[in-house]
Amino acid sequence: VRAKLDPGTTPMITGFVMQGEGSRPIMVRGVGETLQSFGLTGAAKDTSIQLYRGSTVIADNDDWALDPGAATTRAATSTVGAFALAEGSKDAAMVRRLLAENYTVHTVNKGTAAGVALVEVYDALGTYDGTNRIANVSARAKISAGDGVLIAGMVISGETTCRVLVRAVGPTLSSFGVTGTLADPTLALYPAGSNSPVATNDDWSTVQSIITNEGLFKRVGAFDLPAGSKDSGLITRVTPGAYTLVASGKGAAEGQTLIEIYLID
Numbered sequence: 001v002r003a004k005l006d007p008g009t010t011p012m013i014t015g016f017v018m019q020g021e022g023s024r025p026i027m028v029r030g031v032g033e034t035l036q037s038f039g040l041t042g043a044a045k046d047t048s049i050q051l052y053r054g055s056t057v058i059a060d061n062d063d064w065a066l067d068p069g070a071a072t073t074r075a076a077t078s079t080v081g082a083f084a085l086a087e088g089s090k091d092a093a094m095v096r097r098l099l100a101e102n103y104t105v106h107t108v109n110k111g112t113a114a115g116v117a118l119v120e121v122y123d124a125l126g127t128y129d130g131t132n133r134i135a136n137v138s139a140r141a142k143i144s145a146g147d148g149v150l151i152a153g154m155v156i157s158g159e160t161t162c163r164v165l166v167r168a169v170g171p172t173l174s175s176f177g178v179t180g181t182l183a184d185p186t187l188a189l190y191p192a193g194s195n196s197p198v199a200t201n202d203d204w205s206t207v208q209s210i211i212t213n214e215g216l217f218k219r220v221g222a223f224d225l226p227a228g229s230k231d232s233g234l235i236t237r238v239t240p241g242a243y244t245l246v247a248s249g250k251g252a253a254e255g256q257t258l259i260e261i262y263l264i265d
Contacts, residue, residue, distance in 0.1 A: 013139065014121070031093075051094075165211075167232045202232055235264070
């Protein structure tokens with residue numbers, strides 16, 4: 001998930017859900033400084049991450065190479081095909097073995113200026129294991145114009161198609177006490193390397209009948225959206241590969257938005 005973060009203690013919050021039995025090694029990265037090597041001049045200069053299970057911090061990292069498991073992070077980076085982090089950089093990363101539960105990652109911009117950060121969650125095992133999997137990822141951040149759009153990427157592995165439910169929740173967040181929410185988010189799903197979306201959505205009411213008939217929100221564990229709200233949602237079947245989801249506001253609108261990806265079947 002890529003978003004623009006203000007400096008200070010307010011984090012971008014990324015969540016993911018592990019389903020199944022046993023445990024699995026997961027690599028979490030909060031990348032800022034290394035993004036400059038890809039030509040992103042507005043990257044956050046110094047990032048830190050905290051991994052939560054419920055309200056408890058179970059792991060944290062500031063500078064990735066100083067983590068006790070830095071060697072494991074280097075190996076996992078190669079295994080999953082992620083780009084390498086610059087040695088001595090202020091990026092954050094770590095690998096931890098996690099049980100099938102719900103987790104959140106808090107990513108903070110420790111620099112003195114606003115900057116773009118990339119938060120990544122990888123299955124570091126590198127091989128298929130049907131006993132457990134990452135079944136849901138989400139992130140909440142402030143959306144603004146230009147580089148301030150909220151971008152989420154996903155990679156589907158395997159040999160068969162699957163259905164996903166994607167949501168960009170703005171106005172409904174106010175019912176959970178979130179202030180400054182985006183009034184009218186939009187969603188677009190792009191295959192990697194393409195500028196043409198394979199699916200888009202403005203208001204989720206266009207897919208409401210499908211969701212209601214299949215009871216999809218309850219089925220995947222998502223909270224309900226009010227009928228007629230300006231939140232966005234789309235349901236589509238995708239082939240294995242890499243995809244990018246872009247959540248934005250109409251015009252130059254700004255506000256807090258939650259982007260969610262659920263694996264249906």
